[in-house]
Amino acid sequence: MLGSSCLLWLLAVAFSLVPRVQALAPQALEEEEEQEIPQSTLPAVLCDYDSCRHLQVPCHELQRAGPRACLCPGLSSAAQPPAPPRLGEVRVVAEDGRAEVRWCAPSSPVLQYWLLLWEGGGAPEMGPPLNSTVRRAELEGLKPGGAYVVCVVAANAAGESSVPALDGEGPGDAGGPAFGPCGRVSVPPRPRSLVHAAVGVGAALALLSCGALVWHFCLRQRCGCPRRPRPAARPPAGL
Numbered sequence: 001m002l003g004s005s006c007l008l009w010l011l012a013v014a015f016s017l018v019p020r021v022q023a024l025a026p027q028a029l030e031e032e033e034e035q036e037i038p039q040s041t042l043p044a045v046l047c048d049y050d051s052c053r054h055l056q057v058p059c060h061e062l063q064r065a066g067p068r069a070c071l072c073p074g075l076s077s078a079a080q081p082p083a084p085p086r087l088g089e090v091r092v093v094a095e096d097g098r099a100e101v102r103w104c105a106p107s108s109p110v111l112q113y114w115l116l117l118w119e120g121g122g123a124p125e126m127g128p129p130l131n132s133t134v135r136r137a138e139l140e141g142l143k144p145g146g147a148y149v150v151c152v153v154a155a156n157a158a159g160e161s162s163v164p165a166l167d168g169e170g171p172g173d174a175g176g177p178a179f180g181p182c183g184r185v186s187v188p189p190r191p192r193s194l195v196h197a198a199v200g201v202g203a204a205l206a207l208l209s210c211g212a213l214v215w216h217f218c219l220r221q222r223c224g225c226p227r228r229p230r231p232a233a234r235p236p237a238g239l
């Protein structure tokens, strides 16, 4: 009696364990598969990374955070200073003396950016440091009619990118900021002052012509210019 109950108990324990073992086995397999799939069987996808997009999260962080593995563009060594960024569009708002500068990241690890700005032969002025996600910055206090050079500098722990315009090579001499870090910023004269000048000149011209007309007629009528009666008097004289 004791033996059979013992046997029953053992059987019960054994059967209650079986489903658990079965339930565990597929999970363990799935985990192994999940670890293998991204590396081997899934097609490679490029990360949603745009080197010119403002506030772009660094690609290696996208790789870490994403649900699927993705590919990042290759970067130069972190032991070397970054390659120069590429200056993009420079949009000048002449009325406010402002300009918005955009750029694209180099294929290098970057810790921060900053802008350099100078006018003619003046000394370059350095802007505030911008973090590595930034691709857009604003220049302020530009003079109307001013001609400036602006450059973007990228830096990492190993150093900063080169600035060709400071080494004597002109910025974008081949027609605007082609692929370099520098470009020209030409601020047109204040449009408002142009309008004011045009209105002023127009008003002065109108006043002048009015004055001329008034003077012309007044003088003729008041001074009783002697020329007026003459044409009326001529026909009889001519006959």
Ligand SMILES: *[C@@H]1O[C@H](CO)[C@@H](O)[C@H](O)[C@H]1NC(C)=O
Pocket: 130, 131, 132, 133, 134
């Ligand atoms: C980088 O700077 C921008 C603009 O100042 C800011 O909005 C953003 O939160 C900063 N990002 C990091 C990671 O500090």
